[in-house]
Amino acid sequence: MRKIITLVSIMVLCSVTLNTYAQCTPDITQNAFLVPDTATDFDPAFTYMAYEQTLYIALPTDTTFLGFATTIDSITITGITGLPPSITYAINPASGIIHGGDFGCIQFSGTPIAAEIGTYPIVINSLLKARVIMLGIDTTIAIPMEGYSVKVLDSSSFGIYHPNNHFEFSVFQNSPNPFNGLTEIAFQSPGNEEITVEVYDVTGNMVFFKSLFSVQGYNSVLFEGNKYQAGVYIYKVSNGLFTVSKRMTLIGN
DSSP: OOOBSSHHHHHHTTOOOSOBSSOOOOOTTOOSSEESOTTTOOOOEETTSOEEEEEEEEOOSEEEETTEEEEEEEEEEEEEEOOOTTOEEEEESTTSEEETTOEEEEEEEEOOOGGGOEEEEEEEEEEEEEEETTTTEEEEEEEEEEEEEEEEEOGGGGTOOOOOSOOSOEEOOOBSSSBSSEEEEEEEESSSOEEEEEEEOTTSOEEEEEEEEOOSEEEEEEEEGGGSOSEEEEEEEEOSSOEEEEEEEEOOO
């Protein structure tokens, strides 16, 4: 595994959590140290829409510290501050400890409200346990990390929030449509139930799948069109009893 040049770069890897609200799965094929990185940052959250963001971590076994070769034993995440109140987080492994050469991840989730509109810089508090080889010194260093943020945007300003007081299972037309970036696939649910969202191209190949548990009322999933070719797509939303299919059109970027 490639080395991280500085200790600070190592610690940025650790945007992970100790909560157990949701569980993500580490990507053991990951080559990058952190996905996404701080330059890319997290996806934005939209008011009254379910939000999920996963940060994937691949911790190296060694680095340099103050010019000395250093072996990484582990890193422990002690907490994350600065999140909007509605957003929670969970780490895998649940202990918050990632050993050198191992993989981890953090999942952020929640449904922000209008009072939370704004930008929330995140601080990740973590402990690095390492050995400075030439000096024969074992050390544990506390480093608060910055660089990520959650931006809560007003969904009504993007034309993607459709409040409705009726809670029968129903599926909205995606919005915007046609689209060339993000589009919202929204539905209503009578309560907590498992929902699947599938998107197919015109040849019948499934290009997107998401499973989630709904809340009563309005729910939605964002589909990123910039990952796919322009054309007509079919999306299907199912609660296990009913399945609704609709067409949407992706135009060129």
